Amino acid sequence: MRVFEKYEKVEITDFAAEGKCIYKSPDGVIFVEGNVAPGDIVDLEVIGKKKKFKEAVVRKIHSQSALRTQPYCSHHDTCGGCRWQHIDYGHQLRFKRQQVVDHFERIGKLQGVHVNDILPADEKQFYRNKLEFTFSNNRWLTREEISSGLDFNRNALGFHVPKRFDKIFTVEKCYLQPDPSNEIRNGLYAYINSKGYRNYDVRKNVGTLRNLIIRTANTGDVMVIAQFGENEEDVVKDVMEYLKSSFPIISSLHYIINTKGNDSYQDQEVIHYAGEPVIRETMEDLTFLVGPKSFYQTNSDQAYRLFSVARDYAGLTGNEYVYDLYTGTGTIANFVARQARKVVGVEYVEAAVVDARKNSALNGITNTSFFAGDMKDLMNEAFLAQHGRPDVIITDPPRAGMDLPVVETILKAAPDRIVYVSCNSSTQARDIALMSEAYEVTKVQPVDMFPNTHHVENVALLVKK
Structure with missing residues (x-):
C-alpha cells in the first residue's frame, strides 16, 4: 500500500x-x-x-492569504486558463516582474540589470481575440454528478481539464473573449445536442464535431472555424448553415475536415464557407489581414503596447536597415517600417510571408521585403550584402527561444542594437547570455499580455559593446 x-x-x-x-x-x-x-x-x-x-x-x-481576491468565473477550480483569478492583480504584476528579474539573474547570469515595472493591462477580462474550444463525448463530471448516480449527457464543448487530454468540461461563460463568443459557442452546443450529432472521441479518433475556433477582431469582424473529425456531408452542411443563419454577425465562416490524430490544422485545408475569407485588425493607422491560419497576438490592446516598446527601443531615425526575425505575418515589420529606411522580414513559414507581403501592400508600405527560409542559412554574407547589413535586429521567437545557430547568425550580422521580444523570459535570458560578450542589456520592459495567468511578455534592448 x-x-x-x-x-x-x-x-x-x-x-x-x-x-x-x-x-x-x-x-x-x-x-x-x-x-x-x-x-x-x-x-x-x-x-x-x-x-x-x-x-x-x-x-x-x-x-486564506491577504493576497487573495474573489474569483469571478464559476470554472476557476476546474479550468487551467485564468488560474490567478484568486490573486489580487497588483500582486500578480509584482510577481511577473520578479519572475523576469529571477530569470535574468539565475539563468542569464546577468547581474544588475534594471527591469522596469510591468505595463499593466487596462482590461483584465474579455481581452483575448482568439479562443479554441473542443468537442468531446466524454464530458468531465463534477464530484456531485458522480455521487448522484444519475445518467448525464456526456457531450461537451469547452476546455481541457488540466493534465487530462481526454476530459473536456463544458464552458457556460468564459471571461476571456468578448461577445459574441459565448453566444456562438453556447448556441452551437445546444444545437448539436438537439440534433444528436456525435461529438469527437479523442481516444478512438471517431466522431463528427471536433473543434471550434472563434476570432473577434478590434474592428468588429468575427471569424468562426468549425473542425470536423469525419466528413459526414449532411452534418457538416447542417452545422455550417446553422452558424451562418443564426449568427449573421459572423463575417468570415470556414470549416476543416481533420481526420488525423490531433487538432492542429496548419497542414489541413481550410474551406471558406461564407462571408469574407479574412478578418481585419487595426493598430494605429495600419490594417492587418488575419486569415484562418494567420498568427496574430491574442491581446490586441497589449500587442500595441508591446510593439510600441519594441519600436521605441529600436531607436529608429529613418536611416536604419532593420531585420525582423520570426516576422510571421509581418506585424512588427510593418509597424516599424515608416520609421526605418528598409525592413527585411525573415520567417520559416512560406504562407506567413505571403500574408506579410499582403499586409505591406494593403497599407501602402513599400520599404519592406519578406523572405521564407531557415534564418541561419538565409542570412549569409551574400544576403546581407544584397539587402543591407542590419543596424537593428528585432527578434520575436516562439516560447522555445532561438536556436544556437540563429544566435550565432545574429552575432555575425553584428547590428548596433538588438530588440528581443519574448513570451518566455527564461529562454530569452538564456539566449541573451550567449550574446553577453558582444552586447550589453540596457533596457528591459515586461508587458502583461495575459492578466490572471502567470505568463508575461518581455522586451529587452541589447546594445553592441
Missing part, C-alpha cells in the same frame, strides 16, 4: 514558475499545484519526489 507524505497547517511561502507556489519545508522545497497563494495555511499531500524537490497538492485550506 502506497503511503503519501503529508504536511499539516503549513504556510505557502512564495510564488514559483509556471503558476505554481512553493512551501519551503525543513527538508527542502515543495512545489504546490492548485489555486493557492503565498500566505495560505494549508494541508499538503506529496504526490511526487525528485532529487532536489517534491511536488504536492492542497488537501485543505485552513486560512
Whole structure:
C-alpha cells in the first residue's frame, strides 16, 4: 500500500514558475499545484519526489492569504486558463516582474540589470481575440454528478481539464473573449445536442464535431472555424448553415475536415464557407489581414503596447536597415517600417510571408521585403550584402527561444542594437547570455499580455559593446 507524505497547517511561502507556489519545508522545497497563494495555511499531500524537490497538492485550506481576491468565473477550480483569478492583480504584476528579474539573474547570469515595472493591462477580462474550444463525448463530471448516480449527457464543448487530454468540461461563460463568443459557442452546443450529432472521441479518433475556433477582431469582424473529425456531408452542411443563419454577425465562416490524430490544422485545408475569407485588425493607422491560419497576438490592446516598446527601443531615425526575425505575418515589420529606411522580414513559414507581403501592400508600405527560409542559412554574407547589413535586429521567437545557430547568425550580422521580444523570459535570458560578450542589456520592459495567468511578455534592448 502506497503511503503519501503529508504536511499539516503549513504556510505557502512564495510564488514559483509556471503558476505554481512553493512551501519551503525543513527538508527542502515543495512545489504546490492548485489555486493557492503565498500566505495560505494549508494541508499538503506529496504526490511526487525528485532529487532536489517534491511536488504536492492542497488537501485543505485552513486560512486564506491577504493576497487573495474573489474569483469571478464559476470554472476557476476546474479550468487551467485564468488560474490567478484568486490573486489580487497588483500582486500578480509584482510577481511577473520578479519572475523576469529571477530569470535574468539565475539563468542569464546577468547581474544588475534594471527591469522596469510591468505595463499593466487596462482590461483584465474579455481581452483575448482568439479562443479554441473542443468537442468531446466524454464530458468531465463534477464530484456531485458522480455521487448522484444519475445518467448525464456526456457531450461537451469547452476546455481541457488540466493534465487530462481526454476530459473536456463544458464552458457556460468564459471571461476571456468578448461577445459574441459565448453566444456562438453556447448556441452551437445546444444545437448539436438537439440534433444528436456525435461529438469527437479523442481516444478512438471517431466522431463528427471536433473543434471550434472563434476570432473577434478590434474592428468588429468575427471569424468562426468549425473542425470536423469525419466528413459526414449532411452534418457538416447542417452545422455550417446553422452558424451562418443564426449568427449573421459572423463575417468570415470556414470549416476543416481533420481526420488525423490531433487538432492542429496548419497542414489541413481550410474551406471558406461564407462571408469574407479574412478578418481585419487595426493598430494605429495600419490594417492587418488575419486569415484562418494567420498568427496574430491574442491581446490586441497589449500587442500595441508591446510593439510600441519594441519600436521605441529600436531607436529608429529613418536611416536604419532593420531585420525582423520570426516576422510571421509581418506585424512588427510593418509597424516599424515608416520609421526605418528598409525592413527585411525573415520567417520559416512560406504562407506567413505571403500574408506579410499582403499586409505591406494593403497599407501602402513599400520599404519592406519578406523572405521564407531557415534564418541561419538565409542570412549569409551574400544576403546581407544584397539587402543591407542590419543596424537593428528585432527578434520575436516562439516560447522555445532561438536556436544556437540563429544566435550565432545574429552575432555575425553584428547590428548596433538588438530588440528581443519574448513570451518566455527564461529562454530569452538564456539566449541573451550567449550574446553577453558582444552586447550589453540596457533596457528591459515586461508587458502583461495575459492578466490572471502567470505568463508575461518581455522586451529587452541589447546594445553592441
